[in-house]
């Protein structure tokens with residue numbers, strides 16, 4: 001579903017690369033955590049998948065397509081297949097919950113009838129049944145993140161990218177968000193989540209891809225945040 005072949009991303013020629021010769025594959029319907037200290041390259045990884053940025057060298061394949069060589073007119077179609085969730089929710093503050101989610105369908109030209117059926121259904125999936133009429137400021141942080149997730153998946157993308165989705169939430173609320181992401185994954189969406197949250201990673205026991213200074217230092221199935229297998233890097237653990 002997502003394949004990185006020897007991917008290097010350099011923003012600043014004087015600094016070390018943000019990603020350094022990364023090669024890995026994330027299969028369809030997998031759930032993978034990207035972990036690592038601030039600045040280790042997690043967001044850069046996600047941006048390359050979305051084609052918000054291009055690799056300096058190497059190739060990034062998403063659903064079989066090399067995104068670097070994708071002509072610009074094909075980028076909207078690529079992005080339609082990828083839902084994204086961020087730490088800061090990014091809801092439209094003047095729109096209701098329903099309208100926030102519906103907006104993602106309107107921009108791709110879905111009919112009112114389809115929207116009227118799909119929005120309540122996805123709100124139910126994320127645990128917000130009956131809250132479509134609320135405004136974002138009338139919701140808790142956890143509920144706002146659920147709206148953001150509903151918006152990200154309402155068009156049924158094959159991939160959901162989540163960049164620190166629990167970063168602003170307390171531990172209990174975060175567990176609720178993880179249950180939602182797990183459900184979405186079980187419904188067939190590939191989930192890649194960048195996080196610093198040790199407890200979340202340890203409670204989920206999913207694949208863990210660990211980055212240190214742009215390099216993959218660990219890629220382990222059903223793993224913990226910190227590997228049980230000690231590894232040595234040039235600059236320590238990076239934290």
Ligand SMILES: Nc1ncnc2c1ncn2[C@@H]1O[C@H](COP(=O)(O)OP(=O)(O)OP(=O)(O)O)[C@@H](O)[C@H]1O
Pocket residue numbers: 011012017018036037038039040041042043044045
């Ligand atoms: N647009 C940019 N221009 C220049 N340098 C950048 C840019 N974006 C990221 N970087 C640099 O690339 C490196 C990796 O950053 P990235 O944001 O991918 O890390 P991260 O692991 O997501 O960090 P965080 O957890 O803080 O979000 C950092 O050294 C950062 O300063």
